[in-house]
Amino acid sequence: MATTLPKLILDTDPGGDDSLAFLWLLSLVNQGKAELIAVTSADGNVHARLTFVAAAKLLALCGHEAIEVGRGVIGGSEGDAEDAGYIHGADGMGNLSHTLPAIAHSYETARPADEVLIEKLKQAPGEITIVAIGPLTNLAAAEKKSPGVLHLAKEIVIMGGAFAAPGNITPEAEFNIAYDPEAAQLVFATCDNLIVLPLDVTRHVVFTPAMAAQVMEVAPTSPISKFVVDLCQFMVGTALAYRETEGQQGFLVHDASTLAYLFYPETLRFRRGQVEIETEGKWTRGKTLLDNRHAIKLTANAWVATDVDSVNVLALMIEDLKLLVKA
Numbered sequence: 001m002a003t004t005l006p007k008l009i010l011d012t013d014p015g016g017d018d019s020l021a022f023l024w025l026l027s028l029v030n031q032g033k034a035e036l037i038a039v040t041s042a043d044g045n046v047h048a049r050l051t052f053v054a055a056a057k058l059l060a061l062c063g064h065e066a067i068e069v070g071r072g073v074i075g076g077s078e079g080d081a082e083d084a085g086y087i088h089g090a091d092g093m094g095n096l097s098h099t100l101p102a103i104a105h106s107y108e109t110a111r112p113a114d115e116v117l118i119e120k121l122k123q124a125p126g127e128i129t130i131v132a133i134g135p136l137t138n139l140a141a142a143e144k145k146s147p148g149v150l151h152l153a154k155e156i157v158i159m160g161g162a163f164a165a166p167g168n169i170t171p172e173a174e175f176n177i178a179y180d181p182e183a184a185q186l187v188f189a190t191c192d193n194l195i196v197l198p199l200d201v202t203r204h205v206v207f208t209p210a211m212a213a214q215v216m217e218v219a220p221t222s223p224i225s226k227f228v229v230d231l232c233q234f235m236v237g238t239a240l241a242y243r244e245t246e247g248q249q250g251f252l253v254h255d256a257s258t259l260a261y262l263f264y265p266e267t268l269r270f271r272r273g274q275v276e277i278e279t280e281g282k283w284t285r286g287k288t289l290l291d292n293r294h295a296i297k298l299t300a301n302a303w304v305a306t307d308v309d310s311v312n313v314l315a316l317m318i319e320d321l322k323l324l325v326k327a
């Protein structure tokens with residue numbers, strides 16, 4: 001069977017866990033296993049200007065300055081959504097951006113993310129997978145501007161939602177969905193090619209300082225290793241303060257599960273169904289729902305991950321990060 005290289009667009013709001021997933025993806029690109037068509041930065045963990053800079057810095061750190069970065073459409077549709085700078089650092093990357101190389105991209109002259117998505121999807125219909133690891137504002141904006149455009153994606157792999165698991169921004173809701181529930185609602189109502197990695201699985205994937213040290217060990221002088229170690233140290237501090245890891249020294253690398261699905265699918269189990277987004281509930285705004293009753297259903301829009309082999313996801317990520325830093 002002939003295999004073609006997966007073509008990806010990464011929609012991201014770095015973000016500590018975004019940063020690690022981003023590096024993992026760049027390792028896969030360097031290994032010739034994926035083609036990164038573009039990065040669209042998203043308003044979310046921190047403001048769109050900062051996530052743009054963070055994405056550009058990660059590309060510069062790894063020598064991929066030639067990849068386009070789209071500028072995030074401003075989200076939080078009601079203007080009431082708070083960002084997560086308290087978790088990820090004011091710059092979204094553990095207050096480490098000053099230690100990374102200067103960026104080759106300009107926020108002022110960058111194209112808006114929705115325009116980048118529309119252009120790329122139309123150029124290669126049915127070929128591009130969108131890996132969406134921030135709020136879904138850019139995707140919704142693209143769909144609004146060019147109705148039907150998200151159907152041109154091969155798949156849309158989303159880190160978001162909480163089904164049986166508690167939320168992480170409110171008791172019921174996960175950050176990416178709750179930051180812009182109207183955008184999420186539009187994407188879930190429009191698409192049937194969605195893969196969802198919710199907190200139910202991502203909360204089991206804990207990256208520890210010992211793992212960062214394993215990456216460091218193979219290339220102690222690499223600036224990428226140093227960034228991984230420093231970022232981990234920062235993120236562990238906030239993860240413990242916000243009691244996200246059951247007291248374990250580590251932090252949740254939520255976004256990494258999207259890459260596990262794409263490149264190591266044996267590490268996940270899924271259930272199919274129609275995912276709905278609550279946009280109105282006083283206590284449940286941004287909650288994701290899946291009807292588990294055994295009644296006939298004629299629609300389904302998503303595969304939702306239910307189980308993860310977190311030991312192996314982490315082991316695979318570490319080995320790929322080693323290859324990135326050794327290069």
Ligand SMILES: [Ca+2]
Nearest residue numbers: 015018133134
């Ligand atoms: Ca993210």
